Amino acid sequence: MAFIQRLQLVQREADVVERKVDRLVKDVNNTHGSKEELFRRCRELQISAEKTLKALQTLAKADDRAPEEDMRYDRKKQAEERRLKKMLERLNTLSLELSPPGPSAAADNISKEDSEDDGDGNSGDNNSSDDDDDDDDETDGKDEDRAPSSSQFYMVLNDLEGEQEGDLSIQRGEVLRIIKKTSDGWWLAQNTKGYRGVVPKTFLKLDSEIDDEDEEDTEDEDENDEDEEEEEDEVEEKPSDDQGKDSKVSNWSTVRKALTQIDTTDVLSAMGAIPSGFRSSTLSKLLEEDVHFKCSHYVQPELSGSQLSFKDLSLDTDTGRVRSRQVRTCVCFTLWSCRMIPSPGVGLQVLSRHIRLCAFDGTQVLSNIHTVRASYNSKNPKTWTFSPMMSGILPTLLDGDCFLRSDSLSPNLGILFELGVSFLRKSTGERGELSCGWAFLKLTDDTGNPIPNKTYELQVNGGTPYEKDVIVETSTNRKSVFQQMLQGKQQPKLNVKLKSTNSRTRAQLSLLPDTLLYCLNCVHLLVLHRQLLADTLLIDRPTMQNADPISSPILSTFPALLDQTDLLDALRISWMEAETNMSRAQKRDLTYLKQEFSKVYMSVYFLLNSPSLPCYRWADPPSEEQRARVIYAALEDLKKYQHTARQSGGPEIFFDSDHSHFAFDVQECTFDLLNAAR
Incomplete structure (x- = not known):
């Protein structure tokens, strides 16, 4: 012994x-x-x-x-x-x-x-701690994802053979030490032989006798x-x-x-389900954890240093229009394609391929985070394509034509592109988002001058934007030395084109907030919202020091549409049809445009409060399909009412028993300046 x-x-x-x-x-x-x-x-x-x-x-x-x-x-x-x-x-x-x-x-x-x-x-x-309560073992609360104490042992109730790589085979009566609990019900465990893997929590029972024996051993020693x-x-x-x-x-x-802390990416890497260089999405976490990285935050007015006026919102007293503001950086660009982007391995269902982009200076995000979904051919899934110049009923989410306005003084200002996939793990039903790599386009050269307008082929790096020299493997399989050398010439690439725009687009962009990144096809909607915002805050208020809540459904709900692009598409399509019925004189009349825009917007405002519209959920195909059916059915009904009434936004649809809506809440149409202003 x-x-x-x-x-x-x-x-x-x-x-x-x-x-x-x-x-x-x-x-x-x-x-x-x-x-x-x-x-x-x-x-x-x-x-x-x-x-x-x-x-x-x-x-x-x-x-x-x-x-x-x-x-x-x-x-x-x-x-x-x-x-x-x-x-x-x-x-x-x-x-x-x-x-x-x-x-x-x-x-x-x-x-x-x-x-x-x-x-x-x-x-x-x-990361074990003896201060954890044993009661936490039997609960599935919000603290379940943390690593448990190493003193938590569970006994196996039934035999289970691991079906895929990463699963731990267990036998009845065996004692396991739980390393990490997750909300999906598959816990990371280790057996007495030192082997680790995931097991379903329904096959486990808390073994209190083992904990008691541990305590007795410790007491006997001292x-x-x-x-x-x-x-x-x-x-x-x-x-x-x-x-x-x-x-x-x-x-x-x-x-x-x-x-x-053990991350989901670590488990998937150990299983061989994702290629080397994949990480948990950095920009996706920022979007989930902080509303300040959403577009809805940046379209709100920004207060000056004294908090008594607006920094980026003013009116031209002669024309009554929003005064234009020039910023240090204003570029328009188009996402063309990505090639040699590896796909996750077996066991993961890809729900969305997309790029999240933002202004970045190498250390921090300097704008909202915008998302563009990619298209691909099932025969060639490693090549992603984008659809520039969206029009008609095609969704804004696929629009690869974007603009960036920034007033940052950073000499390293550029655009960060994070290539990502949203996935569903088939065996557990777990959802998540992975970063397939990232690319960075610096907008100035070494002398500080803007880079020329042309197409740039950017190297896609692995890891996170804060890691250097991480390579994305294009396959999870091992390759020979010759194949690795050949693969070095076939690293993932992203093609981005910087371009110039016409004078009308440049004039519209100058009316927008100082910091904003979004798609170009919605600039005219953003400008109209900006004009209504200036009228309400700078003209209609009794005094500039008055901060009482303002009755305005448009101002209170329009930012939410920017985060739910399918509703924004409904507004864009409805406004496009309304513009086709306007004369040239009406299109030049700002007062008439604001009135018509307010009428058209009410149809989308009605949809926003419809109980038949599911909650917006990213990369959820069933929810997206159901929302699309509800939105376009409502738009078709609205067209019939408009044709019958011969007016924009026929009010009859709002009282039709076939189109129910939630009970009215006064906060839905109340714009709170103190909470909304930046």
């Missing part, structure tokens, strides 16, 4: 280290000794604890042990490992508290050691364990009295979580 004796030796070393840690904590609390001496002792204990932990992790397993004995040995080893990591966390806290001002060598060293642990495959253990844990809690609570110390501890915990 030499392996048990080696484990006992490690346990004795851990006991010695723990007693020294307790003595150090008491000396720190009682301020016995100088701060430099206490910091030196803390550093020595960190080194001793790390050596003991590594010695524990390198203990070999015996091949001739019985399964029950092997399992008992593993539980004791894991309990000892948790105890050592808990001591290290206490020492890390003390190190941050005792370290002198400036960069801490101890903290740097610990960070390196943690990164080495991550490289050894122990990332699932590093009779005063409970008193020491209470003393440790007091020590951990003490730094919270100092705000600066508390922030250091919380930041360290955040860094450890970020380093050890």
Whole structure:
């Protein structure tokens, strides 16, 4: 039983280290000794604890042990490992508290050691915490996606053979350690032999007996364990009295979580389902987490520094129109095509291929994030194409003709293109979005002059925009050296054309906000909204200091249409048909245009509050099809009413029993300047 004796030796070393840690904590609390001496002792204990932990992790397993004995040995080893990591966390806290001002060598060293642990495959253990409640194991709440404590063991209820790569085969009665829980019901687990994979949570049952045995083993090793844990809690609570110390501890915990958290992309990469270089979409996360990256935010008026006037919105007193504003950068460009873009592997259903783009200076996003969906041929899925100059009933989402206005002073300003795919994992039903790579087009040369208008072939890089020199593999299969050399000449490319526009388009663009990225076919709608916004805020308000809510359905709901492009298409088509019935004089009459636009807009406003219209959901084909049927059926009915009444926006449709709508809410037609203004 030499392996048990080696484990006992490690346990004795851990006991010695723990007693020294307790003595150090008491000396720190009682301020016995100088701060430099206490910091030196803390550093020595960190080194001793790390050596003991590594010695524990390198203990070999015996091949001739019985399964029950092997399992008992593993539980004791894991309990000892948790105890050592808990001591290290206490020492890390003390190190941050005792370290002198400036960069801490101890903290740097610990960070390196943690990164080495991550490289050894122990990332699932590093973010363990004994403070997690056992009740969290049985709930499926919003905290389910975090990595659980390493003390959470589950027993397998039934046998299950892994059907595909990445699944873990399990047997009834087997005990698994849960590394990460996810909301889709497939948890990442590890068996006693060290194999990892995903298993369905319905096949697992919380094994409380194992947790009890772990606690008994720990109590047998030290009779005063409970008193020491209470003393440790007091020590951990003490730094919270100092705000600066508390922030250091919380930041360290955040860094450890970020380093050890297992992402969906990591699981798919391990399964071989995605090519090398794919990552979780960076721009998609920004859109989901922060409304300030949506177009609806940037079309709102921007307040000046004094908060008493508008920075980018003013009227020409002679004409009554919005005054034009020139910005440092205003470019128009067209997305042409992408080639050699690899597709996800077997097991993933692609719901959308698209490009998300924004203004970028190498470090931060400087505009809204705009999305253009790509088309492809099933015979050649590696080539993506786009449809410039959209017209008629074709959707705006496919429009590759875009513009960018930016007043940024950054010398590295450019356009970031992130190629992405939205996917559905067939085995679990999990939805997500992957980045297939990114490209960057800097809009100025080395001397600071604008780059010429021409077609640019951009290299598509792998990883995220903050990673360098990551290559996107065009296949998940291994290739020979010759094939790899040939593949180097066939790396993914994106073709983008910078172009000039006519004077009418340039004049319309000058009326828009200082920062905006959107498609060119909607510029005239944006200009009309801008004009109505200026009239309401600069003319109709009693005083410039008045900030009362304003009754205006257009101003309150138009930004929402920019984030739901199918409704924006309905407005664009309706307005296009209304313009065909106007004379030249009417098209030049701004007052008449605003009146007609308000009438046409009410048909879309009616759709926006229709219960038959499903909620807008990105890359959901059934929802998109149902929304399209509802929208175009309503537009056809509206045409009939308009033809009968011979007027734009016939009101009869709004009272038809066949077209129900939600109960009226006054907030739907209320524009709140204080909440809307930037």
